[in-house]
Amino acid sequence: MPRRPHTKSRYGCDNCRRRRVKCDEQGPPCTNCILRELSGCTYSRVLPQNLIAKARCQNSDPVPAQPGYAQHSNGTSVAPMSSLSLPPTIDELELMHQFSTETYRSLCVSKSETRTWQTLIPRLALKNRFLMDSILALASLHIATIRESPDARAYIDAGLEYHSVSLEPFRTLIDNITPDNCDAAIAQAVVTTAICLALPQLTAGRENTSRIHNMLMVFELLQGVKRILTLSQPWINLELFSQGIFWKDELGGLERDTDTALEQLTMLNEQTTINSNLIHHRVNNDVINHLRYCFMKFSCSPDPAPVLAWLAAVDKEFVDNLHRREPFSLLILAHWGILLKGLDGEQWWWAQNSGNVLVSELMEELRSEDPLWEGCLRWLKDKMSAEDTEPST
Known part of the structure; x- marks a missing residue:
């Protein structure tokens, strides 16, 4: 009767060996340690060179978690390889x-x-x-x-x-x-x-x-x-945005037309939602107040911090209203689009022209003959036309 093939891992990590489970020998961390969120995935047994070469090939296959660099006990590192089929010109x-x-x-x-x-x-x-x-x-x-x-x-x-x-x-x-x-x-x-x-x-x-x-x-x-x-x-150890002026007490002043536009937005919220939906009224009011705060921060610190901070701060109810294409929520988003336009330039290349395109799309959806909207829509149009005629820097 033929012998059954060997299925145990001979060079598994210490965690798998202690738990007496089969290790895929692809770490650290191995798949078992990743899935069970176990720390200290170490290898006491040295992996032979022929298996190291095999690990390099196998590590390019998709795995059900996020592998890191494979650091074996002999000091050899196996880099995580993408499973994507990239053009040969890209590395x-x-x-x-x-x-x-x-x-x-x-x-x-x-x-x-x-x-x-x-x-x-x-x-x-x-x-x-x-x-x-x-x-x-x-x-x-x-x-x-x-x-x-x-x-x-x-x-x-x-x-x-x-x-x-x-x-x-x-x-x-x-x-x-x-x-x-x-x-x-x-x-x-x-x-x-x-x-x-x-x-x-x-x-x-x-x-x-x-x-x-x-x-x-x-x-x-x-x-x-x-x-x-x-x-x-x-x-949290990372200090993203925390060292910049955005999180300090300083606030810049607003241009008169911007201040007026945000006041009009607040008044429009009072007139259109306070008697129909108190939850929407509260959510919109909070979102507008924070938008004003971010405009003021941006005036003294023109960088992505106040622009992205508004995106992360809005309530889920506001996001749900955007998904439903609720007009007043789209109008608030268009006002943020003007703030996003402030990032146009080579330094923030990923935001180049984003505000302009976003506001243009929103204006197409926000065509309204309601006279209450006239002041807010006029400010958006004025900001778009004024900045489009300014020379690029």
Whole structure:
């Protein structure tokens, strides 16, 4: 009678050996330790060279979690490889080099964040494949903005693929936050927001996706981040936005027309919702007040912090109203679109023209003959025409 083939793992991690379960020998961390969120996935037995070569090949296959660099006890590192079929002209090392030398700058809101985005977050990405895919997506899209066709198209396609595969693990992660992954989740939220703002401009004419649709996806993701910040505040080590002027007490003044427009928006909320829906009235009032605060912060600190902070702060009820295309909620979003227009420029390349396109789409949906809306709509039109005629800097 033939002997049964050997099925046990001879070079499994110490955790699996203690638990007497089969290890896939693909770590650290191995799949078992990832799925059970076990720390200290170490290998006391040295993996032979022929199995190290095999691990390199197998590690390119999809796994049901986010693998990091495989560091074996003999000091050999096995990098996590993407399962995507990229064009031969695009290499992950090129994309990582792009992120760590150029792209990271477009996410910094102060000099104090340079080390965070250039060093700490790429290091987090080595342990969290979803974050790696996300920053490679942003880097690929960034290269596309400075390349000519057809090279640019190849980088856009790569960016789309990386972005697509990063989303589902991120959504799963939001419901399973731990001290080990909360920093990666926050970094992922910022990078994903930048990607969602950049994509419609880069894929114009290729994909029939509106800027409003993309913003709704951002809202959904950032609602999960609010939960992260609430549940894991003591665990967070990254200091994103925290060193900039946005979180200090200073507030800039508003231009007279902007101040008047926000007052009109508040009055319109009083006139249209206070007697019909008290919940919507309260939610809208809070959202408008925070929008005013962000406009004032932006006037003294013109960077992404106050722009993105408003997206992350709005209530779920407001996001639900946007999904239902509730007109007054869309009108508030259009006012934020004017704030987004303030990021136009080379430094924030991922926001280039995003505000302009978003407001234009919203204005198409907000055509109204109601005289109560006239003042708010006129301000939007004036801001669009005034900034469109200004020379670019």
